[in-house]
Amino acid sequence: xxxxxxxxxxxxxxxxxxxxxxxxxxxxxxxxxxxxxxxxxxxxxxxxxxxxxxxxxxxxxxxxxxxxxxxxxxxxxxxxxxxxxxxxxxxxxxxxxxxxxxxxxxxxxxxxxxxxxxxxxxxxxxxxxxxxxxxxxxxxxxxxxxxxxxxxxxxxxxxxxxxxxxxxxxxxxxxxxxxxxxxxxxxxxxxxxxxxxxxxxxxxxxxxxxxxxxxxxxxxxxxxxxxxxxxxxxxxxxxxxxxxxxxxxxxxxxxxxxxxxxxxxxxxxxxxxxxxxxxxxxxxxxxxxxxxxxxxxxxxxxxxxxxxxxxxxxxxxxxxxxxxxxxxxxxxxxxxxxxxxxxxxxxxxxxxxxxxxxxxxxxxxxxxxxxxxxxxxxxxxxxxxxxxxxxxxxxxxxxxxxxxxxxxxxxxxxxxxxxxxxxxxxxxxxxxxxxxxxxxxxxxxxxxxxxxxxxxxxxxxxxxxxxxxxxxxxxxxxxxxxxxxxxxxxxxxxxxxxxxxxxxxxxxxxxxxxxxxxxxxxxxxxxxxxxxxxxxxxxxxxxxxxxxxxxxxxxxxxxxxxxxxxxxxxxxxxxxxxxxxxxxxxxxxxxxxxxxxxxxxxxxxxxxxxxxxxxxxxxxxxxxxxxxxxxxxxxxxxxxxxxxxxxxxxxxxxxxxxxxxxxxxxxxxxxxxxxxxxxxxxxxxxxxxxxxxxxxxxxxxxxx
RNA sequence: GCGCCCGUAGCUCAAUUGGCUAGAGCGUCGGGCUUCGAACCCGAAGGUUGCAGGUUCGAGCCCUGCCGGGCGCACCA
Numbered sequence: 001x002x003x004x005x006x007x008x009x010x011x012x013x014x015x016x017x018x019x020x021x022x023x024x025x026x027x028x029x030x031x032x033x034x035x036x037x038x039x040x041x042x043x044x045x046x047x048x049x050x051x052x053x054x055x056x057x058x059x060x061x062x063x064x065x066x067x068x069x070x071x072x073x074x075x076x077x078x079x080x081x082x083x084x085x086x087x088x089x090x091x092x093x094x095x096x097x098x099x100x101x102x103x104x105x106x107x108x109x110x111x112x113x114x115x116x117x118x119x120x121x122x123x124x125x126x127x128x129x130x131x132x133x134x135x136x137x138x139x140x141x142x143x144x145x146x147x148x149x150x151x152x153x154x155x156x157x158x159x160x161x162x163x164x165x166x167x168x169x170x171x172x173x174x175x176x177x178x179x180x181x182x183x184x185x186x187x188x189x190x191x192x193x194x195x196x197x198x199x200x201x202x203x204x205x206x207x208x209x210x211x212x213x214x215x216x217x218x219x220x221x222x223x224x225x226x227x228x229x230x231x232x233x234x235x236x237x238x239x240x241x242x243x244x245x246x247x248x249x250x251x252x253x254x255x256x257x258x259x260x261x262x263x264x265x266x267x268x269x270x271x272x273x274x275x276x277x278x279x280x281x282x283x284x285x286x287x288x289x290x291x292x293x294x295x296x297x298x299x300x301x302x303x304x305x306x307x308x309x310x311x312x313x314x315x316x317x318x319x320x321x322x323x324x325x326x327x328x329x330x331x332x333x334x335x336x337x338x339x340x341x342x343x344x345x346x347x348x349x350x351x352x353x354x355x356x357x358x359x360x361x362x363x364x365x366x367x368x369x370x371x372x373x374x375x376x377x378x379x380x381x382x383x384x385x386x387x388x389x390x391x392x393x394x395x396x397x398x399x400x401x402x403x404x405x406x407x408x409x410x411x412x413x414x415x416x417x418x419x420x421x422x423x424x425x426x427x428x429x430x431x432x433x434x435x436x437x438x439x440x441x442x443x444x445x446x447x448x449x450x451x452x453x454x455x456x457x458x459x460x461x462x463x464x465x466x467x468x469x470x471x472x473x474x475x476x477x478x479x480x481x482x483x484x485x486x487x488x489x490x491x492x493x494x495x496x497x498x499x500x501x502x503x504x505x506x507x508x509x510x511x512x513x514x515x516x517x518x519x520x521x522x523x524x525x526x527x528x529x530x531x532x533x534x535x536x537x538x539x540x541x542x543x544x545x546x547x548x549x550x551x552x553x554x555x556x557x558x559x560x561x562x563x564x565x566x567x568x569x570x571x572x573x574x575x576x577x578x579x580x581x582x583x584x585x586x587x588x589x590x591x592x593x594x595x596x597x598x599x600x601x602x603x604x605x606x607x608x609x610x611x612x613x614x615x616x617x618x619x620x621x622x623x624x625x626x627x628x629x630x631x632x633x634x635x636x637x638x639x640x641x642x643x644x645x646x647x648x649x650x651x652x653x654x655x656x657x658x659x660x661x662x663x664x665x666x667x668x669x670x671x672x673x674x675x676x677x678x679x680x681x682x683x684x685x686x687x688x689x690x691x692x693x694x695x696x697x698x699x700x701x702x703x704x
Numbered sequence: 705g706c707g708c709c710c711g712u713a714g715c716u717c718a719a720u721u722g723g724c725u726a727g728a729g730c731g732u733c734g735g736g737c738u739u740c741g742a743a744c745c746c747g748a749a750g751g752u753u754g755c756a757g758g759u760u761c762g763a764g765c766c767c768u769g770c771c772g773g774g775c776g777c778a779c780c781a
Contacts, residue, residue, distance in 0.1 A: 032720060050761095057761090164781075414777095481709090483710095484774090552710085560729095567717090577741080582740050582741085654742080656745085660737085662739070
């Protein structure tokens with residue numbers, strides 16, 4: 001039997017170890033990385049098996065080591081600390097890995113033993129009232145990479161996008177267009193469609209604020225006063241509550257004990273607690289007195305804030321022309337008013353065309369797109385079926401209720417609303433609709449939703465509901481939940497605060513990258529500088545968004561992401577470009593070796609230096625990295641793989657001996673056999689880096 | 705108040721899912737270009753893994769209780 005890939009080498013090792021212990025198969029054994037490169041390539045730990053056999057791990061390790069000693073496949077075997085470390089014969093290792101890369105080609109990285117399943121991945125989820133922002137960027141890049149990785153692992157993959165194209169926020173842009181910019185269009189203003197509509201949306205917010213202030217300046221002021229007069233008691237109580245909280249926090253910081261838990265208190269502690277309470281109250285009185293000015297200010301501020309919020313709500317609901325018009329638009333939209341529908345369709349098309357341009361620029365794509373304006377209707381049908389089958393029930397006021405178990409076993413069941421009492425749909429209705437439609441259409445095995453961690457509860461509930469509808473399906477639904485993106489200036493969140501729109505952000509990074517290129521290659525034509533800057537900038541953004549595990553909050557420091565020194569996209573791109581420069585030189589001097597079966601058979605892999613063998617071993621780990629990414633639903637393992645390989649390559653490339661002479665010359669290598677080997681190795685690294693970066697959605701360069 | 709997540713080197717993050725001596729990047733300090741791209745590389749210092757218990761042959765990882773932070777707990781999306 002010939003060894004065709006690294007996995008077979010691993011299995012051979014495991015099987016031999018199992019046989020040495022008198023077992024039929026390697027169940028209970030698994031390989032891990034050797035402790036370090038000095039001791040070997042791979043290891044097997046015998047701790048858990050020893051426990052099972054009531055034996056000593058080191059004893060088993062020694063037993064296996066002695067069985068491997070005469071085997072020509074291994075050039076070093078060492079039993080230590082309950083591990084058996086081995087180093088594979090170099091020709092064997094090289095042939096296995098080179099053969100795998102050559103044979104798999106563009107599929108390198110898949111798991112040959114995998115039983116393929118049908119997977120769906122949903123990501124991006126744009127709104128049609130504004131352009132993509134930096135939060136969408138993490139989502140889209142993460143989702144695209146995840147879907148690449150799922151397919152690379154060997155599964156059948158369908159990529160989905162869900163477009164939020166209906167609701168009150170869309171109507172705001174439409175009202176702004178009708179009232180303040182009728183007739184404007186991307187053609188007339190020269191703006192990208194999504195930017196135009198986003199600007200109209202902001203314009204609505206601005207005009208609504210103006211409307212409110214105008215009203216508040218006159219009639220509104222008395223309204224606020226009246227509100228404050230009638231609600232003085234509760235306002236002051238509220239203000240007092242905040243002050244008290246502040247006082248208690250200060251006390252706690254100072255080390256005062258406040259966390260008396262009545263339920264856990266022993267009876268003899270009661271007098272102690274009462275004394276403590278009395279002391280606390282008197283200290284609070286003193287604190288209030290000494291913070292007199294502060295207190296009045298806070299009370300005034302707090303009261304005003306609450307009054308304003310309440311008045312603003314009432315203003316929106318009862319006074320504002322703009323908000324009334326928006327509600328009117330929504331009602332007419334739902335009633336299929338032709339005029340409103342036409343405007344809606346027209347503006348949506350603008351936004352979608354603009355967003356599509358951003359997708360193209362990012363190099364991401366989808367196989368199917370769902371529109372909420374369509375799936376919410378299917379959601380209603382699904383809810384109807386649930387009702388008919390008795391899975392859900394109607395409330396006294398007509399809302400459809402689904403009973404979910406309480407958060408803890410002790411809690412009562414919670415009532416989840418699936419349909420409002422007026423029959424309109426809520427958030428979960430449409431997700432139910434799209435999920436069932438996709439399930440019926442594709443009969444998928446697993447589905448992954450790429451959505452921010454703030455929606456964990458929503459998906460938990462969605463999956464619980466679907467589990468009741470299709471038993472067993474809930475467990476096959478997954479939420480790829482990720483953390484937020486922050487810029488040095490402040491927090492970035494989809495529905496609050498300053499929105500950093502994606503195109504402008506990408507422009508900034510790409511221009512900074514182009515400036516780097518220009519400073520080093522001033523002679524290049526402007527278009528070429530822009531092209532390289534674009535690739536480097538995108539690589540910087542994507543790698544930075546993929547190199548952390550999904551849960552962590554990403555602080556996006558542009559300078560850090562663009563740094564050539566460090567764990568960055570540009571660094572990986574540079575390693576690959578430098579490698580390709582060598583290969584070009586080799587082609588030019590006619591010393592190139594071809595990466596095919598014959599070429600590899602010709603190279604003498606026994607000449608591999610330890611550094612080179614290490615690189616081969618790293619190359620071989622792509623299937624492992626991909627498998628880990630699928631297991632964790634997190635592509636960062638692949639980003640880690642790419643960086644490690646780039647790092648090892650750069651190290652190898654620049655290594656020098658004691659006199660400062662290059663240790664690993666390629667083109668200049670005097671020995672033809674070593675040169676051929678190194679060229680083969682570089683082709684393997686090139687293919688692996690290209691493959692890894694492609695999975696991350698990062699386009700590479702030949703020159704930087 | 706309840707639920708989920710997080711707390712690891714000065715900073716930002718890993719740790720093959722309970723295993724060998726807890727590793728990287730940045731920053732700091734020191735070193736390396738007459739030869740394939742120095743847009744790089746090498747070395748050093750830096751740790752009571754938030755605290756206190758527990759389970760285990762073995763805990764950064766599992767359990768309990770605290771402390772600190774993030775997110776969530778709508779007939780919003």
